[in-house]
Amino acid sequence: MEELTHFLSCDWGTSSFRLKLVELPNLRVVGTAKSDEGNAATFAKWQETKQPEEQRLGFYLNILRGHVGAIEKEFGRPIPGCQS
Incomplete structure (x- = not known):
């Protein structure tokens, strides 16, 4: 098993979204x-x-993936374990 070197911290509040690597x-x-x-x-x-509930x-995951992709671009490489 790979040693953990980074983690994502997310605060998805009512009025704003913040994700940190x-x-x-x-x-x-x-x-x-x-x-x-x-x-x-x-x-x-x-x-x-008007999408169905399911x-x-x-x-929501697509929105999260977009933010992860932005961090990967800033970070300069893919984040292990994330598929943006």
Whole structure:
């Protein structure tokens, strides 16, 4: 098993979204993604799509993947264990 060198910390609040890539063991933030796509705005966007309930998870995951991709671009390489 590979040793853990980084982890993602996410705060997806009502009004904003914040994702950080944190380096271990020093807990240094090496990448960030922020937006106004909080839970309220994301839910409203999902409702506008009129997708069935069973597609909501995929909708949210696509938004999360976009933010992970932005951090990977900033970080300069793929994040192990993430598929953006």
